[in-house]
Amino acid sequence: MAYSFYPGCSMEATGKAYLVSLEAVSHALGLELKEIPDWNCCGATVSANAIGDLPQLAMTARNLALAEPAGNDIVVGCSSCYLNMAWANEKFKTDARFRSQVSEALGAAGLKYEGGLRVRHLIDVLVNDIGLDNLKARTIKPLAGMKIACYSGCQTVRAIRRRDFDNVEYPVMLSRIVEALGATPVPFPAAARCCGGSQQFTRVELIHELTGYVLETAAKNGAEAIVTPCPMCHMNTDVYQAEINRVKGTNYYLPVFFLTQLIGLAFDLKPKDLGFSFNVVSPDKLFAKHNIKN
Amino acid sequence: MSAANEQASRFDPGFAREFYALENGEYAKLCMQCGLCAVTCASREFMDLPPRKLFKLVQAGDKEAVLQSQTPWLCTSCMTCTVRCPRGIPIIDVMHGLKYFLIQQGSKAPVALMSKIFAENMLRRGRVFELALTNSFFLKAYGPVGAIPIALKMRSVGQPMLLKGRLPLKPPKKIKGLDQVHKIVKKATEVMKREGHQDGV
Numbered sequence: 001m002a003y004s005f006y007p008g009c010s011m012e013a014t015g016k017a018y019l020v021s022l023e024a025v026s027h028a029l030g031l032e033l034k035e036i037p038d039w040n041c042c043g044a045t046v047s048a049n050a051i052g053d054l055p056q057l058a059m060t061a062r063n064l065a066l067a068e069p070a071g072n073d074i075v076v077g078c079s080s081c082y083l084n085m086a087w088a089n090e091k092f093k094t095d096a097r098f099r100s101q102v103s104e105a106l107g108a109a110g111l112k113y114e115g116g117l118r119v120r121h122l123i124d125v126l127v128n129d130i131g132l133d134n135l136k137a138r139t140i141k142p143l144a145g146m147k148i149a150c151y152s153g154c155q156t157v158r159a160i161r162r163r164d165f166d167n168v169e170y171p172v173m174l175s176r177i178v179e180a181l182g183a184t185p186v187p188f189p190a191a192a193r194c195c196g197g198s199q200q201f202t203r204v205e206l207i208h209e210l211t212g213y214v215l216e217t218a219a220k221n222g223a224e225a226i227v228t229p230c231p232m233c234h235m236n237t238d239v240y241q242a243e244i245n246r247v248k249g250t251n252y253y254l255p256v257f258f259l260t261q262l263i264g265l266a267f268d269l270k271p272k273d274l275g276f277s278f279n280v281v282s283p284d285k286l287f288a289k290h291n292i293k294n
Numbered sequence: 295m296s297a298a299n300e301q302a303s304r305f306d307p308g309f310a311r312e313f314y315a316l317e318n319g320e321y322a323k324l325c326m327q328c329g330l331c332a333v334t335c336a337s338r339e340f341m342d343l344p345p346r347k348l349f350k351l352v353q354a355g356d357k358e359a360v361l362q363s364q365t366p367w368l369c370t371s372c373m374t375c376t377v378r379c380p381r382g383i384p385i386i387d388v389m390h391g392l393k394y395f396l397i398q399q400g401s402k403a404p405v406a407l408m409s410k411i412f413a414e415n416m417l418r419r420g421r422v423f424e425l426a427l428t429n430s431f432f433l434k435a436y437g438p439v440g441a442i443p444i445a446l447k448m449r450s451v452g453q454p455m456l457l458k459g460r461l462p463l464k465p466p467k468k469i470k471g472l473d474q475v476h477k478i479v480k481k482a483t484e485v486m487k488r489e490g491h492q493d494g495v
Contacts, residue, residue: 009422014460038470040420045371045386047416049393049409053317054489055482062471062478083373101485108481109474154336154372168377194336194372200451201431202404203340203368210336210370239460242450280454 001129004067004074004117005033008081008231009041015231017275018077021260022122024273028138028264029130033075036067042084045155046198057088057098058105064089065106065113077122077260079156079230080197086119086159121156123229123259124165127173135180140268142182146225146290148262149218149254150174150185151237153230154194168192174259178227181266190217195236204243211236212244215252224286226256234258238280255283265292309357317486318391324381325349331375331385337368345375345385366392367405407435417476420469425461 011019026033040063043056063085067074076082091098093115106113126135152171166173171192175185196203196210214237218226228234238256245252256279264274271294276283287294314320325346332344343351343363351359369389376385397406408431415427432441445452455461469475 009416009424009466012421012466013424013462014455016460016462040469040471040475041416041422043416044412044422045390046405046409047413048390049405050397050413051479052394052483052486053387053390054486055479058478058482059475062474066471083371101482101489104485105478105482109471109477111474111478154370154374158373158377192374194370194374196336197370197372198408199368199370199405201428201435202408204448206337206340206368206370209339239451239455242454243448246450278458278460280458280460 001030002032002034002070002072003120003125004070004072005035006039006042006063006067006074006076006081006085007035008076008078010078010080010231014235015078015258017261017278018231018234018258020273020275020278021258021264022077024269025260025263025267028267028269029134031125031130034070034072036063036074038066039063042081044080044198045083054098054101055105057084057091058102060084060088061092061102061106061113062109062111064092064117064119065111068113068117071116073118073120073125075120075122075125077229079121079153079159080232082119082121083155083159086121089115089117089119090160121159121165121229123152123156123173123177126177126259126263132176132180135177135263139181139266141266141292143178143262143266143290144182146183146286147186147223148178148183149188149221149223149226150178150191151188151214151218151226151228151230151233152191153228153233154192154197156230157192174227174229177259178262181262183262183266186218186221186223188217188221188223190214193217195233197232197236200236200240207236207240208244208247211240212248212250215241215244215250215254218254219252223254224289225283226254227259227262228256229259241281253281253285255279255281255286257283304356304358306355306357309355309360310353313352313360313392316391316395317489318384318387321383321385321388322349322352324383325353326381328380330378330380334375334378335369336372336374337370340368341365345389360392361396361399364403365389366396367403404435407431417479418468419466420472420475421466423465425463426465428461 048056157171196207199206332346
């Protein structure tokens, strides 16, 4: 199956483990991901504050225009990129005024988008195109007994205000994938709660509280690790875990995985190809407990 | 002037019209004060005004309270309020419009600074260089000397980021179509301003 692939800026830096493990997993699954040629930053949600919503969505639409000639669905892994691309695409298709405004902006750069593409989150593709049965069949080393908090994150499930991808309040698709890999999703009411997003520099107390709540809920429900598809959720739960422990006097020790890192483990891919070296909370103890060689 | 008159003089119906003319500002008209956003918001405990109250004050024309509120700066764009609002108000988009306005007015809020630095960084190469983003923010927010104690306080975050290779030292390559991005943003800004006037009440 061939797709146009939008990595986004984070996947090439703070979320590098995601890109590395996605490459390994897509190879194993025969997913053909062709990077959108010369793609640009989607602007996250923060740049709209500085340049305005329309300019930001129009900039995002450049990526849609560049991907359209290939004619394939676009796959996005980063939840914030997905929010912007899926929303720009949806609005382009359903809002005639927006369509003409964005077309005018793209036209100024000699580009054109016809609205012929679908923008899909990686989780959607894994569940609906690859299929849970296939993921299960491909699993060589089931993650049996591993208790996981499935942290979908907020923007992942709320990007499109159309509810045919996952439940906006109680997302389930990530848990289904984790189950297919043989692991056990723990009850996790914080699955779609906000981690505080990009407020790490601007309001760190927000991260302490919001990410703190996510960690607390995971620990309370017996999780040994957290899995997420979102680079921002990953950063806040993994990189900020020590900082949250310091400020709140807690003692969490929860390795945080990108979804594709867990899939790769279950597929028995080489751990060195799954980017564990980028994880701040070391997964070594967890791996030892479950007889996984890192 | 009595206290009651002073209170009354704060309200300016002109401000409500000004607000509705902002990008996405017209949605604020739709708020019926049900309060679902207020109980939903992840950052509500940090907010001085829940979104519900902010919209009420917009409708009443309390310019001072709206412009000084911390609420827009605490919005993390998690979209929970947006998917739950029974009137279908895209609340995060309204917040974007308000923040854009406040930034144009010269706001000194940390998120205003962050948003500007992010946009500049992104428009320099077409992709974001996260290390430069971090450095520019701290230097501009605290100055070269002031940034040191912050960096020390946050070393449990910064050190592993660098040691684990999560903040590459090399910037991403400039995209080939950078000029296209700039033209798109320029044209869309013109369109936004043009449409903004048409939307005004």
